[in-house]
Amino acid sequence: MRPVIHGGDIYQNEIELDFSVNINPFGIPEKVKEAMQESLELCEHYPDIHHAKLIEKIGAYYHIPEEHILCGNGASELFVAIVHAIKPGKIVIPVPSFYGYEKAANVTEAEVSYYEMKERDGFCLTEAFLQELQEDVDLLFLANPNNPVGNTIEDVLLEKICDRCREKKITVVIDECFLEFTRKKGFFETHSMQEYPNVIIVKAFTKLYAIPGVRLGYGFCSDSKVLERMEAVTQPWNVSTVAQLAGLAALKETEYVEKGRLLIFRESVWMKERMAQLGLKVYPSEANYIFFHGPADLFERCVPKGILIRNCSNYPGLEKGYFRVAVKLHEQNEKLIQVLNEVLG
Structure with a gap:
């Protein structure tokens, strides 16, 4: 095997x-199934390359300006796009964590540094992690909640991490794909995007609406240049018509x-x-x-x-x-x- x-x-x-x-x-919600079925009639046409309606509705749902949103073929595509856009020399990944960060990191020649969270700490990040964030680091992947452990990063510590990364000019990717299944709020629900241009939030429809086979992810970032570089390295028509209509229906659920x-x-x-x-x-x-x-x-x-x-x-x-x-x-x-x-x- x-x-x-x-x-x-x-x-x-x-x-x-x-x-x-x-x-x-x-x-899968019934209305989402119906939307996917109805979308088949439109599949003789190319999808909307700009995902305009979907981005509009995502923005309204999360109160995020549309110009700060990018959609992708699942969250995994966005992780790869981030690495291509940032072109990091060094990436830090706390482990254990989702293997997709490592897979994304491997598309470049970047040095990947694994910060091992300790079993004695319940595999949680502690303030000791802040010392790993030095000037030689370019990109940090964080999962909130962690996958596979399921714990969230303590709010005060997460803010300290993002503050230090902003000071050291480190881009922070916060994977919030499972966050809606916790009692926590998203980082940009409690912090201003404009204050943290170094933070990229990645989410997905996959888990929340039970549609992993559809492949639909999205990201938030206030740095327009980073979003432009990410969009430049993703494939055109990367979000299918089926996925776009499924997403529109899901946001109503x-x-x-x-x-x-x-x-x-x-x-x-x-x-x-x-x-x-x-x-x-x-x-x-x-x-x-x-x-x-x-x-x-x-x-x-x-x-x-x-x-x-x-x-x-x-x-x-x-x-x-x-x-x-x-x-x-x-x-x-x-x-x-x-x-x-x-x-x-």
Whole structure:
């Protein structure tokens, strides 16, 4: 079997329930499905190359000026575009964290420095990290919340990091793709974009609206020159007609989003309690997934039972025995606990 480097590898295994991908447990909203179906009639035409309507609605939703928004073929395309636009000599990535930052960094000859967060700190950033941010650093990737751990960066510390990076002329990328599944607000909801031209926020429709197969991400930045350079290195028509119309429909689904958030807050508490009772070391994730430590071969034990969990051993800074599971509907979560009880017994 090929090494698992991402969740959702349902194509290599016969799976009943996939807990390796962290998306809204209610699935694709019906109105979004309808919009995608209707978009097929328009697919004989090129997509809007400027994504004008979508950018307008994203701006209205987040109260961000349209000229500060850029859309992409998923968040991953934007990470690569940022690296091309900044042309960094040195990139800092705290680990463990999403492997996509490393993949984006590898499109250049930049030096990549991994800052290893410690298990004794719950894999959280501390103020000691500020000393890593020196004049030789050009680009910093941060995940808020962290993936796979699920913790968020303490608000005061995040502000200190962004302040220091502004002082040292370091561009900060804050990945907020899972933030709506936490109780935290986005950085540009509490800080002025104009005060932090060195900060780029990246988000995606993937997780919140359960459409990873559509590929639709977006970014916010007040530095127009950086956005222009990013746009220059992305492919024309990179956001399909299907994706644009899906995004427009998704932005209207406010009740769906809140329903998903409330379910996750409730189910996460229940799952953590049950998993801890099984003897697993469970970390205090704030997101729609749970990070834990168990037997090194737990992934292999679960697959024959039709359950796919995320083996996190390929994340830099982690070893065998670390795993992540999504928070899903209650009956699905019950099935996971049942299987874990069987394979751990």
